Amino acid sequence: MAQTGNFKSPARLGTLGDGAEVSASGAVASGKPREEGLKGVDFERRSFLHKIVGGVGAVVAATTLYPVVKYIIPPVKEVKVVNELTVGKASEVPDGAYKIYQFNTDKVIVVNKGGALTAVSAVCTHLGCLVRWEKDQDLLFCPCHGAKYKQTGEIISGPQPLPLKQFKARIEGDSIIVSKA
Amino acid sequence: MAENQNPAAGNAPAKPKPAAPGAAKPAAPGAAKPAAPAAAKPQAPKAAAAPSGVYKPPVDRTDANPYKNNRVGALGAWFQERFYVIMPILDYLKKKEVPKHRLSFWYYFGGLGLFFFMIQIVTGLLLLQYYKPTEASAFSSFVFIQKEVPFGWLIRQIHAWSANLMIMMLFIHMFSTFFMKSYRKPRELMWVSGFLLLVLSLGFGFTGYLLPWNELAFFATQVGTEVPKVAPGGAFLVEILRGGPEVSGETLTRMFSLHVVLLPGLVLLVLTAHLTLVQILGTSAPIGYKEAGLIKGYDKFFPTFLAKDGIGWMLGFALLVYLAAVFPWEIGVKADPLASAPVGIKPEWYFWAQFQLLKDFKFEGGELLAIVLFTIGGGFWMLVPFFDRQASKEQRSPIFTIIGLLVLAFLLVNTYRVYAEYSALAH
Numbered sequence: 001m002a003q004t005g006n007f008k009s010p011a012r013l014g015t016l017g018d019g020a021e022v023s024a025s026g027a028v029a030s031g032k033p034r035e036e037g038l039k040g041v042d043f044e045r046r047s048f049l050h051k052i053v054g055g056v057g058a059v060v061a062a063t064t065l066y067p068v069v070k071y072i073i074p075p076v077k078e079v080k081v082v083n084e085l086t087v088g089k090a091s092e093v094p095d096g097a098y099k100i101y102q103f104n105t106d107k108v109i110v111v112n113k114g115g116a117l118t119a120v121s122a123v124c125t126h127l128g129c130l131v132r133w134e135k136d137q138d139l140l141f142c143p144c145h146g147a148k149y150k151q152t153g154e155i156i157s158g159p160q161p162l163p164l165k166q167f168k169a170r171i172e173g174d175s176i177i178v179s180k181a
Numbered sequence: 182m183a184e185n186q187n188p189a190a191g192n193a194p195a196k197p198k199p200a201a202p203g204a205a206k207p208a209a210p211g212a213a214k215p216a217a218p219a220a221a222k223p224q225a226p227k228a229a230a231a232p233s234g235v236y237k238p239p240v241d242r243t244d245a246n247p248y249k250n251n252r253v254g255a256l257g258a259w260f261q262e263r264f265y266v267i268m269p270i271l272d273y274l275k276k277k278e279v280p281k282h283r284l285s286f287w288y289y290f291g292g293l294g295l296f297f298f299m300i301q302i303v304t305g306l307l308l309l310q311y312y313k314p315t316e317a318s319a320f321s322s323f324v325f326i327q328k329e330v331p332f333g334w335l336i337r338q339i340h341a342w343s344a345n346l347m348i349m350m351l352f353i354h355m356f357s358t359f360f361m362k363s364y365r366k367p368r369e370l371m372w373v374s375g376f377l378l379l380v381l382s383l384g385f386g387f388t389g390y391l392l393p394w395n396e397l398a399f400f401a402t403q404v405g406t407e408v409p410k411v412a413p414g415g416a417f418l419v420e421i422l423r424g425g426p427e428v429s430g431e432t433l434t435r436m437f438s439l440h441v442v443l444l445p446g447l448v449l450l451v452l453t454a455h456l457t458l459v460q461i462l463g464t465s466a467p468i469g470y471k472e473a474g475l476i477k478g479y480d481k482f483f484p485t486f487l488a489k490d491g492i493g494w495m496l497g498f499a500l501l502v503y504l505a506a507v508f509p510w511e512i513g514v515k516a517d518p519l520a521s522a523p524v525g526i527k528p529e530w531y532f533w534a535q536f537q538l539l540k541d542f543k544f545e546g547g548e549l550l551a552i553v554l555f556t557i558g559g560g561f562w563m564l565v566p567f568f569d570r571q572a573s574k575e576q577r578s579p580i581f582t583i584i585g586l587l588v589l590a591f592l593l594v595n596t597y598r599v600y601a602e603y604s605a606l607a608h
Contacts, residue, residue, distance in 0.1 A: 074424045074431060100519045105426070107519060122521070127407040128427070129400055132521035143524040144404055145540060159543050 079105050084179030090171045093117070098133035103167065103178045109133065109140070110169045110176060111151055119169035119178050120153035125162040140164070273460075277482035280466040282475050287357035288464060290350050291375075292490040293497050295456075297347035298448070300501065301385075304340040305441065312392070314437035316430025319394035320515040327512055338505035344386060346501060348531050351379050359565070359585045363465035366573035369566035371462065374455040376563040381448050386529050388440040394433060395513030400522045402436070403428045405532070408539065411549045429518065468575055525606045527599060534595035562588070 087101035087110070098111045100122045109122035111133045120140070122130045129144035139156055140149040147158030154163050166181040253261060261268065279288060311330055313322040326333035355375065358364060364372035391402045406422055409415035424431030470476055480486045514523075528536055535555060542551045561568070571578035 072421055074420065077425070100521065102519060109521075127404045129403060129522035129526065130520065143522045144400065144526045159540070 081105075084177050086175045087178050088176050090174055090176055093176060096135045100130060101176075101178060106165065106167070108167050108169075108178055110178065111140075113138075113151060117169040117171060117176065118151050119167035120149070120151075121165040121167070123164075124160060125164065126158065126160040131164070275481075275483055277460055277463055278479035279464045279482055279486040280470070280479055281477045282466060282470055284357075284361060284467060287353075287361065288486075289490060289493040290354040290357060291459075293493055294347055294350035294354055295452075296494040296497055297343045297350060297501070298452075300343040300498075301340065301347065302445070304336050304343065307336045308340055309441065314392070314434055316394070316433055319392065319433055323393045323395075324512060334509070335505060338509050339501060341510045342504045342508075343501055344389060345530070346497065346504075348379075348382055348386060350497075351382055352531070355379060356585065356589060358465075360582060361465065361467045362569065362572040362578065362581070363467075364566040364572075365465075365468075365569065365575075366566070368458070368462050368465055371455060371458045372566050373563055374451050374458065377451050378448065378455060380559075381444055381451065383531060385440060385444050385448075386531060388436040388444065390529060391428075391433060391436045392440065393513065394516050395511075396516050396520070396523050397511075397513050397526065399428060399516035399518075400526045401528050402432065403522075404526060405528055406432075408548065409552065412552050415552075427518075468572060468577055525603055527603055530596060530600075533599040534592045537595035537599050558588075 081104050085103055087103065087108075088099065093099050093110055093112045095112050095115055098109055100107055100109050102108075107122045107130060108119050109131060110117055110119045124131050124142040124144065124147050126142065126145055126147050129142050131140045131142045131147070131149065133151075134141045138151070140151065140153070141147070142149075142158070142160070145159050147160040148156040149160075149164055150156055153166050168179045168181055170177055170179075279285070308326060311322055311326045311333065313319060323337075326337055328334070330336075358372065358375070387402075387405060391398045406419050406428065410419050420426065422432070422435065423429070424435045464482075466476060480489070527533070535551070538551050538554075539548060542548060565581065566573070569578050569581045572581065
């Protein structure tokens, strides 16, 4: 059906009774013509008052919203930036293994290849997944969208725009120490 | 309806009586604005003269209880006497009819979406009794619900499945109304509000996905919230959404608050508008059906079509319980912000088409282009009633049918590509 009847005044509206017949023009219900009712209204004064009320309202709204907006923006967490950090025990990363550590604000993947440690950022530069070390293929691999990096962070292939940020890792005694490159 | 044309509902006694001399204020110009009080004035002196001191507002009814002869019980009469104002609205709703024709089948899917949404409210409230939205205890409370709480597994599985079925129903409902051109004049705002409901539902899906706090959810949210960063102002939005520079416990709490407070409130608001519009404007039928005599009759919405809807809901409920019991969603491994992403990270199926497009646009600036395309496409889709002038004149608009088919084909093909690729990964 196309529209049932004339949708602008459907027959169903009849049940709403006389009250539904609201007329926007002509006389107001008390019988006074509208024009007479507005005679003597100072429109300049009215528009001035509109502006004042609107302006005050905007100021009140802004002062109310300001703390709310500030509140939902998360505060920056203070991280004490260090040049090097003991992140763990050497036994955690045996030959051929890897582990991700927090270093300052970075997540760093420490890879042990033949006893030599390398450290690069573990955050894939594509969409921020954490990469893994693929021992057999000798590369860093992001399982989210297949980005591939060399052990030193250079791009091999994939959708990623940038190489991984480099860090240094070494073993001192029994512990792994990550430091800025 | 003669029995309902009572003076109480309308303003029958409002015929201009000459102002009673007792109440005579000389009607100054401009002071005579309010119509109803003026009409009530003749009775006012009586009430005001009562010495009791308790003011009783004048009631302009001829009969103390115009409904006393209605065929309702005592309780119904009690309510009618007090809320007689809404009686005309109820009478109005009684007149809604649903056309019967060969495409009537598609009328059931909106109601099914509503049904699954109601299930979501109930099961969501139940899950809230045990779930704890913090980094430390989200996963353990989730496992507790699944393994310890009696029937907790059932409630969680129904919540997860009902979410998916609800979005599926909304998609079917949307495309069926699109192809029937039900969005055409005068139902433009029904379409727009329906589109907003779909967007809000996708928001529900996205925010709810993280709440189990397992690895899959963690990295899917990581990827999903990384994407808008390429858009101007996107990084700021992402930071607010995440509650910090990266997905963390703060993100969990924020997603939780959106999922259980903000989105339900917004949905109820838009849903009220959507359903009110359905009642006012009635059910549409495809263009030309009435003229071609293809309408086989009309069902009363209350109660006939609602009862038929009920059959659909029961079938939906049976399917829901079956899926929840036989195909449980996984529990997964607790998210560890310092663990590599597992293989096969992908969003929920209703984001697969967008996901695939992002993967296809690998070139420089491709992500931004994909976001721009989706924004423009979504805006066009939302405003389609205003572009399709032909349909609004009750003429066929094959161009829009083709556009709809292309959109549907894009969604289906890309969704299937993700499905094929990731099932190959899993084996």
